[in-house]
Amino acid sequence: MIVTVNGSLDGPQDEEGVMTSISPILHLMRRCNSFFLQGLVSVQGECRPLVVCGHCVGVVRPDVACALLDYPQVFTPTNDAFILNPQLDSYSKRSNAVELVLRDLRAKNVLQALRGWREECFNVWADVGAEPLFQMERSAVTLLGVRAFGVHITGYTRSREDGRMRIWVQKRSLDKPTYPGMMDTMVGGGITAGLQPHQVMLKEAHEEAAVPEYLAKTARPAGSVSFFTESERGLHANTEFVYDLELPSDFVPHNNDGEVDSFEAVTVEEYLEWVISSKYKLTSVPIAIDFLVRHGFITPETELQYPTLLELLHVPLDHTLRTWPRHNHCPPLTPPPTLTPPPTFTPPSTSPQVMIVSDV
Numbered sequence: 001m002i003v004t005v006n007g008s009l010d011g012p013q014d015e016e017g018v019m020t021s022i023s024p025i026l027h028l029m030r031r032c033n034s035f036f037l038q039g040l041v042s043v044q045g046e047c048r049p050l051v052v053c054g055h056c057v058g059v060v061r062p063d064v065a066c067a068l069l070d071y072p073q074v075f076t077p078t079n080d081a082f083i084l085n086p087q088l089d090s091y092s093k094r095s096n097a098v099e100l101v102l103r104d105l106r107a108k109n110v111l112q113a114l115r116g117w118r119e120e121c122f123n124v125w126a127d128v129g130a131e132p133l134f135q136m137e138r139s140a141v142t143l144l145g146v147r148a149f150g151v152h153i154t155g156y157t158r159s160r161e162d163g164r165m166r167i168w169v170q171k172r173s174l175d176k177p178t179y180p181g182m183m184d185t186m187v188g189g190g191i192t193a194g195l196q197p198h199q200v201m202l203k204e205a206h207e208e209a210a211v212p213e214y215l216a217k218t219a220r221p222a223g224s225v226s227f228f229t230e231s232e233r234g235l236h237a238n239t240e241f242v243y244d245l246e247l248p249s250d251f252v253p254h255n256n257d258g259e260v261d262s263f264e265a266v267t268v269e270e271y272l273e274w275v276i277s278s279k280y281k282l283t284s285v286p287i288a289i290d291f292l293v294r295h296g297f298i299t300p301e302t303e304l305q306y307p308t309l310l311e312l313l314h315v316p317l318d319h320t321l322r323t324w325p326r327h328n329h330c331p332p333l334t335p336p337p338t339l340t341p342p343p344t345f346t347p348p349s350t351s352p353q354v355m356i357v358s359d360v
Contacts, residue, residue, distance in 0.1 A: 003037055003250075017238055022305065023303060023305070024276045025238060025276065025280065025289060025298065025302070025303060026303065026308065026309055026312075027303050028110040028275070028276060028282075028285050028289070029227075029285070029286065029309055029312040029313065029340070030145075030312065031229065031231050031282060032227045032282060032283070032285055032286055032312065033227050033228055033229055033234055033312050033315055034230050035059075035228045035229055035230040036227070036228035036229075036315050036320065037070065038230075040059060040228075040320070040324055040325070042061045042062065042230060042235075043092060043191060043230060043287040044061050044062040044063060044185030045062050046062070047059045047060055047061050047062070047235075048060045048065055048080065048081050048082055049081045049082070049321075049324065049325060050081070050082050050084070050145070050146070050161035051081050051082065051083045051084065052083075052084040052094070052124070052126065052133050052134070052143050053084075053086070053126060053133060054301075055126035055133075055322075056081075056321050056322065056324065057124055057125070057146055057147075057321065058124075058125060058144040058145040058146035058147075058237075058321075059144075059146065059233065059235055059237070059321075059324075060082050060085060060144060061145070061234065063111070064111065064143050064144070064234070065077070066083070067105055067108075067110060067111060067198075068082060068101075069232045070259070071101045071104075073085060073096045074088070074098065074100075074101050075101070075278070076119070078198060080325075082357075084097075084098075085097070085133075089256065091096040091131070091132065091133065091134055094133060094134035095121075095134040095136070096133045098134055098136050099136070099137065101229055102114065102136065102137050102140045102328050103213065104248075105246070110323045111143060112232060112233055113140060113142050113143050113233040113234050113317065114137075114139055114140055114143070115139075115177070116139045116178055116233075117137065117139050117177075117258070118137065118138040118139050119137075120137070120138045120190070120192055121136060121137060121151070121193045122135065122136060122138050122141055122146075122148055122190060122191070122192065122193055123193040124136060124146050124147075124304075125147070128147070128149075128171070128318065130218065132193070134192040136224070138190060138192075139177075141234075142233050142234030142235055142236055143229070143234045144234075145234065145235035145237055146237065147237045147238070147239060147317055147321075148190060148236070148237065148238050148239070149190070149191040149238075149239050149240075149241070150185075150188060150189060150190045150191055150200075150238065150239075150240045150241070151184065151188065151189060151191065151197050151200045151201045151204065151240065151241045151242075151243065152185045152188040152240050152241070152242050152243065152284065152287045153167040153188070153201060153204070153205055153209075153211075153219055153244075153245050154167065154168075154185060154186060154242065154243070154244055154245065154287065154288070154291045155167070155186040155187065155188055155209065155211075155247050156168065156244070156245070156247065156255065157246070157247050157248070157249045157251070157265065158244060158249070160249060160251070164267070164268075164288035165268055165295075166265045166266060166267055166289075167186075167265065167271045168183070168186040168209075168247070168253060168264070168265050169172055169183050169184065169186060169223065169263070169264055169266060169269075169271065169274060170183070170184050170185070170187075170209070170253075170255075170260045170261075170262070170263050170264075171183055171184075171260070171262045171263075171290050172184050172260065172262060172281070173258060173259050173261050175258070176259060178233075179281045179283075181261065181280045181282060182275075182279055183274050183279050183280045183281065184280070184281045184284050185284050185287050185288070186200075186208075186209055186245075186253060186263065187204050187205050187208045187209050188208070188240075188284065188287075189204035189207075189208070191241075191281075192222045197241040198220075198221075201216065201219060201241075201243055202216050202217070205219070205245075206256065207256050207257040207259075208255060208256070208257060208259060208260055208325075209253035209254070209255065209260070209263070210243070210254045210255070210256050211231070211247075211253065215245075215247070215248075215251075216245070218245065218246075219243040219244065219245040220243060220244045221241065221242075221243055222242045222243060222244050222290075222291075222294060223241075223242060223290075223294075223314050224239055224240060224242060224244060224314075225239070225286040225287060225290045225315075226238065226240070226286075226314055226315050226316075226317050227283075227286050227312070227315050228315055228317060228320070229282070229283070231282075236283055237317050237321075238283060240286070240287055242287055242290060244291070244294075248348075268292070268297055271288065271292075272288075272292065272297075272358060274277045274291070275288045279325065286312075286313055289313060290297075290311070290313050293309075293310070295312070
């Protein structure tokens, strides 16, 4: 069976100024890569690279740039970039310094993303798979436009009678700090600092859907998707490792951690209707589209711009950050301060002290 989507959406103009049409699926994937397709230019204007140990590891929007100017001993501004103070010369020093800045910004309540504070850290790399440079609070990853990694399990069953597939989707808890009440992949979670994708997959399968370990271990790794979009919370440079899990026809997932409101098994046609609706979590859309492509439900015959769709499912984030910006024309910041030794950073206690930076 091949699924199709009726209708089209107004798309870009061709060379003669005639409006072309794109499918709802491709329109969604363009939204999932809005920042990438704009050449890493925010709706707020030009962005600056975040440079750590000589590597561009993130992208700073204008609103965040203004907030970081209060912390020049950690995030040192130049006319073209923000440089994490080179005198923070170890993983722990960098991690502690960044944490104190983020906690202070959270207390000021000036950046929306930090209102969803998680007390959970993600690693930040120059080279994924090598030693990480530092770790940072998960909710702040979008503020600095650094790469985030996660896992998703698409759980499905096949009818014993006719072999038709049904796919399990979840409705997120109304208490979730992000995307409450929206439809989502059956299981999904971020890769916390110190864990590997397979470990997170097993952990989230148990916590979110009560999948027994013996069954979760049968999940098939099926690659990854990557995308770069912008939202009101910041910049999402995401790579999601995807797993397919065929479940027994009598298995019914239930939630263990309070983060899921309910589960529903839907047909492939219903699944696609959910995905292209406004009720499906946008940053989970690529996982769903990738699943439908890999299982032959979206094909070159049903999606005329199939090659473009595949490219938008696998945006080259590593290459993009390594080669950007070649020509940066940011508006000038205030003159950078003289680089002084940073204060001594110690791991915060249960009531962390806020770093006070003197005026410069």
